[in-house]
Amino acid sequence: MTRSHVDIDTTRDRATQPLVASVRDLKVYFQAKAGVVHAVDGVSFDIRDGETLGLVGETGCGKSVTARSFIRLVPSPPGIYAGGEIDFWSTEARKGGRGPIDLLQIPHEEMLEIRGDRIAMIFQDPGKALNPALSIRSQVAEVFYQHRSEDILEPLGGEDAPRLIRRAARQQSNSVERFLLKLPPWRAKTEKLKERVNVLVADALKETQIPNPRAIMDNYPHELSGGMKQRVLIAQALACNPDLLIADEPTTALDVTIQARILELIAELQQRLETSVLYISHDLSLVKEICDRVAVMYAGRIVETGTTEEVFSDPKHPYTRGLMAAVPSALHKRGELAAIEGTVPELVDPPAACRFNTRCPFAVEVCRTTDPGLVMVGAEHTVACFAYDTSDGSVVLPTLTRWVS
Amino acid sequence: MTSVTAEQGGQPPTAAQRAVISVRGVEKYFPIKEGTLQRVVGNVRAVDGVSFEVRPGETMGLVGESGCGKTTLGRCISGLAPPTGGKIYFRLPDEDAATLDLIDPIPESDRTVQQRKQVERIDANHRVDVMSGKAWRTYRRNCQIVFQDSFSSLNPRQLVKDLVGRPLQVHKEASGQELTERVVSLLESVGLGRQHLYRYPHQFSGGQRQRISIARALALDPEFIVLDEPTSALDVSVQAQILNLLHELQKDRGLTYLFISHDLGVVRLMSDRIAVMYLGKVAEYGTAQELFEDPRHPYTEALLAANPDIRAEVSVMKGLKGAVPNPANPPEGCRFHTRCPVATPACGWEVDDAVAWLQARELLAAGLADVQRRSKFDATLVFHDEESASAVVRAIHDGDMPPAMKAALETVSTDGSSLVIRFFPVEPVELEDVDDGHLTACLLHTERRHQTWPPQTSADSSSRTAANPSSTSTRNSSTR
Numbered sequence: 001m002t003r004s005h006v007d008i009d010t011t012r013d014r015a016t017q018p019l020v021a022s023v024r025d026l027k028v029y030f031q032a033k034a035g036v037v038h039a040v041d042g043v044s045f046d047i048r049d050g051e052t053l054g055l056v057g058e059t060g061c062g063k064s065v066t067a068r069s070f071i072r073l074v075p076s077p078p079g080i081y082a083g084g085e086i087d088f089w090s091t092e093a094r095k096g097g098r099g100p101i102d103l104l105q106i107p108h109e110e111m112l113e114i115r116g117d118r119i120a121m122i123f124q125d126p127g128k129a130l131n132p133a134l135s136i137r138s139q140v141a142e143v144f145y146q147h148r149s150e151d152i153l154e155p156l157g158g159e160d161a162p163r164l165i166r167r168a169a170r171q172q173s174n175s176v177e178r179f180l181l182k183l184p185p186w187r188a189k190t191e192k193l194k195e196r197v198n199v200l201v202a203d204a205l206k207e208t209q210i211p212n213p214r215a216i217m218d219n220y221p222h223e224l225s226g227g228m229k230q231r232v233l234i235a236q237a238l239a240c241n242p243d244l245l246i247a248d249e250p251t252t253a254l255d256v257t258i259q260a261r262i263l264e265l266i267a268e269l270q271q272r273l274e275t276s277v278l279y280i281s282h283d284l285s286l287v288k289e290i291c292d293r294v295a296v297m298y299a300g301r302i303v304e305t306g307t308t309e310e311v312f313s314d315p316k317h318p319y320t321r322g323l324m325a326a327v328p329s330a331l332h333k334r335g336e337l338a339a340i341e342g343t344v345p346e347l348v349d350p351p352a353a354c355r356f357n358t359r360c361p362f363a364v365e366v367c368r369t370t371d372p373g374l375v376m377v378g379a380e381h382t383v384a385c386f387a388y389d390t391s392d393g394s395v396v397l398p399t400l401t402r403w404v405s
Numbered sequence: 406m407t408s409v410t411a412e413q414g415g416q417p418p419t420a421a422q423r424a425v426i427s428v429r430g431v432e433k434y435f436p437i438k439e440g441t442l443q444r445v446v447g448n449v450r451a452v453d454g455v456s457f458e459v460r461p462g463e464t465m466g467l468v469g470e471s472g473c474g475k476t477t478l479g480r481c482i483s484g485l486a487p488p489t490g491g492k493i494y495f496r497l498p499d500e501d502a503a504t505l506d507l508i509d510p511i512p513e514s515d516r517t518v519q520q521r522k523q524v525e526r527i528d529a530n531h532r533v534d535v536m537s538g539k540a541w542r543t544y545r546r547n548c549q550i551v552f553q554d555s556f557s558s559l560n561p562r563q564l565v566k567d568l569v570g571r572p573l574q575v576h577k578e579a580s581g582q583e584l585t586e587r588v589v590s591l592l593e594s595v596g597l598g599r600q601h602l603y604r605y606p607h608q609f610s611g612g613q614r615q616r617i618s619i620a621r622a623l624a625l626d627p628e629f630i631v632l633d634e635p636t637s638a639l640d641v642s643v644q645a646q647i648l649n650l651l652h653e654l655q656k657d658r659g660l661t662y663l664f665i666s667h668d669l670g671v672v673r674l675m676s677d678r679i680a681v682m683y684l685g686k687v688a689e690y691g692t693a694q695e696l697f698e699d700p701r702h703p704y705t706e707a708l709l710a711a712n713p714d715i716r717a718e719v720s721v722m723k724g725l726k727g728a729v730p731n732p733a734n735p736p737e738g739c740r741f742h743t744r745c746p747v748a749t750p751a752c753g754w755e756v757d758d759a760v761a762w763l764q765a766r767e768l769l770a771a772g773l774a775d776v777q778r779r780s781k782f783d784a785t786l787v788f789h790d791e792e793s794a795s796a797v798v799r800a801i802h803d804g805d806m807p808p809a810m811k812a813a814l815e816t817v818s819t820d821g822s823s824l825v826i827r828f829f830p831v832e833p834v835e836l837e838d839v840d841d842g843h844l845t846a847c848l849l850h851t852e853r854r855h856q857t858w859p860p861q862t863s864a865d866s867s868s869r870t871a872a873n874p875s876s877t878s879t880r881n882s883s884t885r
Contacts, residue, residue: 058640059611140509211765225728255470255667255743260711260724282640285715289722312715327715328674330697335652337674343610370745 019089020244021070022100022278026084028074029063035348039065041300042084044374047244052270054291054308056284057325060344062300063280067246070103070278071115090118090243092303117147120237126229126247136232137217140201143239145171149255152196152373156189165189202240205232208265227258234266241273248280284324288312292378296320299355300347302374306381316383319358332396354386362387424458425629425661426482429498429509431455432490433477437733449733451477453685454491459629464655464662466676466693468669468708469563472729474685476553476633482663483550483631484533484654493533495544495629522788528565546576549622553634557844559606565592565617566602592618595650599884612643623654629661636671648675669712681705684732684740687836691843701845704741737781739834739846750858751848753831754813756784762806769797782815782828794824812858829860 027039047053057063068074070086087100103111103119116169123129131139144152149169153161156169167173168181168190181190198217201392205213206232221229230250237245247266251259267290270277281287287294287308294311296304296319304317315321325338342359354360357367366386375389432455434448435883452474459465467475480486482493497505506529508520516524529537536544552558561567570588573579579587589599595616606614615635622630632651636644648671654660666672666822672679673691679696681689681704689702700706710723727744730736736743744762745752756778763786764770777785788794798819801811816827836844837851848854 058642212767212770214767215764215770227728255729256669256711257470257707257725258728260722261726262724263722264724283713284641285713288715289637289713323642324715326642328645328648328670329714329716330666330673331716332674334674335649335656337645337649339649340642341646343643 017050018094019046019087019106020049021047021089021103021278022087024085024087026066026069026086027082028062028069029082031078031080031174032348036080038300038347038350040069041347041350043297043300043302044084045295045302045305047276047278048293050274050276052267052279052290054287054294055261055278055297056282056287056294056323057282057297058282058344060299060347063296063297064248066297067248067280068120070244070246071119071121072111073121088114090114097401113147114354116143116237116242117240117364118242119244119246120240120242121246121248122233122237123228125220125253126226126233127253129162129233130229132221135217135221136205136219136224137198137201140204140217140232140236140239141197141296142171143204143236144200145169146199147240148200151200152193155196156192160317162189162301165193168193186394200239204235207238207269208232208235226254227262230254230258230262231265232341234262234269238269238273238275242275245270245275246278246279249282251286252282260288266290284312296323299344299350301355301384303356303385304381304383305374306378310378310381314378314381316377316381316388317356317385318362318387319356322359354384416572423460423499424497425461425495426459426492427502428455428457428459428478428482428491429505430491430663431478431481431488431493431496433486434473434489447733450685450735451732452481453735454489455680455682455685455687456491457680457687457690459663461628461661462659463677464656464664464675466672466679466743467663467665467682468667468672468679469682470667470708470729472684472732473682474732475667475682478548479631479633479663479665480683482533483548485506485550487534488723492528494527494531495533495536495540495548497527497531528697542576546625547628548631549625549629549632550631551615551618551622551635553637554639555611555618555800556606558618559614559874561606564603564605565597568606568617569620569624572621576625578625587624588620591624592617594623594654595620596646610643611639612646615639615647619647619650619654623658626661628660629663631663631665631666632669635664637666637668642672651675665798669697669708670714681708684729684735686740686846687786688741688847689843689845691840697838699840701839701843701850702741702847703745703849707744707746713882716731736833737833739848741847747849748807748809748831749848749854750809750810750812751831751853751856751860752813753834754810754828755781756826756828757781757782758810759806759826759828760786762810763797766800766805768801769793772796780830782830784826786824786825786826788822790818791822794819794822797824815859 024044026040030037030039032258043066045053055063055066065074066299069081081104086103088103089100093100150158151164152169153159156165164177164180164186167177173181180186201217202213205217210216210228212230216224224232250266251262254262266277279287281290293306293309295302296311296317298319304311304315304320311320315324322338322340326340328337340359345355345358352371353369354363354367354372357363360367372384372386374384377383377388431452432450433452434450436445437449438444439446439449455478457465467478469475474554477486478781481488485564506521508516508524511520530540533544541667566585566588569591570584573584573587588602592598592601597613597616599798606654609617633653636647639647655662664672664675669880671818676693680687681696681702683704688704689696689700696705697709698761700709707725711725713722718756725744730743736757737755739745741757742752742754743746756776760776763773772788773786774789775787798817801817813828814826815829816825818825834846834848839845839850845851
């Protein structure tokens with residue numbers, strides 16, 4: 001029984017909506033002393049235009065590495081982009097009828113253009129993602145200097161503005177120019193430029209429902225609460241109206257009451273700005289609340305994908321089932337939580353086998369020797385488990401029949 | 406009473422013993438120091454008057470958001486940090502508890518010699534922070550703690566054998582071969598084994614490290630364990646393993662737990678009774694079932710509403726506006742009123758709330774120059790010009806101000822560019838029994854909801870505000 005990982009490719013044709021990004025057989029490895037760690041090992045999924053895709057998994061399953069690969073933030077070395085592609089359609093590309101660009105292949109300069117502009121990211125810990133030594137104003141303003149210098153120049157005559165001012169609007173001034181800008185003939189223009197940036201920053205902060213943004217612009221990150229810091233980060237990320245927003249556990253460091261507000265905010269902004277979101281989380285209940293589709297990752301592989309509805313009402317993979325059963329709820333008796341025994345396997349040079357076979361209560365011989373590919377088990381539901389038949393998704397392994405039904 | 410005098414804290418629990426831990430009005434303030442002389446300019450009230458009891462064999466849950474003081478309280482109870490006020494007792498017999506109930510309300514100076522002696526004796530035997538040496542040793546054996554972050558609570562340079570065997574060595578329980586065997590049996594009881602004896606903490610996964618922490622806590626066969634967020638650093642599948650293990654150990658060894666967590670689902674599963682904390686105070690207290698099925702405090706309701714439920718058919722996550730107020734300057738009345746969706750005029754509106762409301766409005770805040778406070782409820786807002794002052798008055802009357810806050814205003818009067826605002830002063834909201842052991846600190850669920858509003862202005866309250874004009878102006882709120 002051999003299966004390939006490209007089975008899922010069929011979904012590309014079946015998708016009725018246009019795609020924003022398509023990950024194909026992505027492999028990201030890390031060179032460690034003990035060997036090569038296969039952190040992401042053949043991951044494929046699509047992000048459709050305007051949807052929220054949830055990428056769920058436990059610590060170390062490779063979900064953050066997958067997300068960071070989109071904007072090439074995986075440090076290299078030790079990281080190695082070992083294969084696969086991430087195709088990305090920006091709005092302009094789609095309007096112009098152009099094809100996708102492969103984010104792993106484009107030159108560094110082009111990536112700088114895309115990063116923070118077309119693809120933006122919100123990080124897990126807002127305390128660490130903001131620079132403690134810079135004011136909120138200068139950190140949000142940086143996005144505009146980097147990507148929106150034409151907006152800054154607008155009241156100063158756009159591209160007809162003097163070269164000195166054009167360079168200032170891109171933060172490219174050298175020390176001599178900075179000195180000149182302080183002198184009377186230029187000072188008024190510099191002030192105007194600064195005021196324009198302030199307006200842009202205040203508008204961006206206002207978007208995230210920060211009350212009285214002008215008052216917090218001069219604050220430093222430590223002066224703000226966690227929820228407020230996360231709002232600043234969201235303002236920064238959405239300032240350029242990106243096509244794709246990557247949210248890497250944006251609420252893990254926050255309290256539940258604040259978390260709910262931040263998620264409301266992201267959902268509202270997403271609707272208004274028509275941004276697609278890749279939402280990464282370890283919290284299944286959260287993903288159920290906010291995502292349209294879900295991809296479940298385990299040990300560097302995707303084990304199940306589908307619409308939120310399908311995956312949560314009828315989980316197919318033993319891992320997904322185990323994960324959902326392990327969430328405490330009112331239905332559980334104390335001491336009777338369904339835990340998944342064992343621990344995540346080492347990802348150093350892993351053998352060809354189902355990654356979950358060491359913890360799966362239903363594993364049989366084939367699980368230990370062959371790699372299961374994703375098979376279709378529903379309209380948009382795929383699963384990587386030998387229990388299901390490749391052709392029609394019916395249950396084939398006798399040991400599992402009883403469990404599945 | 407003489408027979409009890411001989412009693413030491415070391416006695417095993419008897420039928421007459423109601424609580425393993427009795428927390429009575431515990432306060433923990435952290436001083437804020439400033440200047441070269443490090444003068445104390447204020448206090449962060451991390452825990453501000455908390456009382457409850459933990460009964461033998463039960464799990465008491467302590468739940469709340471970060472910064473509500475639940476960890477600090479856990480540290481006070483386990484003797485790691487002395488409380489700055491209030492008392493914590495270990496194995497307090499019922500009769501002594503009754504004695505204390507009688508004596509505690511009497512001020513220190515009015516007590517008779519006999520009463521003082523009684524308190525001294527009880528304190529020496531049972532009160533955690535002033536215990537006599539022998540009682541203290543017994544307490545240390547019987548109260549253990551498991552911390553949240555197993556990485557920083559296990560010494561990275563020690564082997565598992567030394568980590569788990571350390572309490573046995575310190576208390577001279579075992580040594581040599583016997584020690585090793587005891588450690589092995591402890592490791593086996595938490596699902597590890599002999600093969601793990603000679604490894605360092607970094608060689609284990611998070612779940613395994615937490616098991617080592619639990620084994621260490623069990624080493625002296627304690628009666629009571631403080632579990633400070635034992636699973637919040639773990640993945641959900643491993644969390645389930647640890648929670649099951651904790652329950653099994655409790656069943657087998659008759660342990661009593663204080664379970665501290667911010668995760669409502671976990672607390673609900675593990676606890677018999679739960680205290681919900683907010684800003685250093687207990688907001689609601691009751692059995693797990695009461696609390697989850699019939700919450701009597703808006704904060705508990707808000708926590709439940711914000712918690713996503715994986716098994717709910719449809720659930721709407723709802724958050725709370727605003728942030729947790731500064732515990733160095735907690736709100737008056739009910740501490741939750743600044744974020745409460747159902748706050749009434751009687752909930753403790755004060756000058757700080759009005760200033761915060763003002764500062765959230767860019768146009769109004771721009772004109773504010775200074776706030777001169779006479780009391781928490783009475784202040785003069787000084788504006789740059791008359792126009793800004795009258796704009797604020799208009800905003801107050803046009804319904805831009807929350808109706809509850811507006812109704813709590815006693816007077817609003819302008820005098821040129823300054824605006825005097827005075828709120829009706831209110832008393833702090835205390836916990837009240839609303840349903841046979843179900844306690845809540847919310848006006849809406851107690852008898853006080855029937856009170857008339859506005860309150861009768863007594864001469865007493867007005868003289869108090871008038872007699873206190875010495876408070877200096879604070880905080881320059883200019884937003885230039």
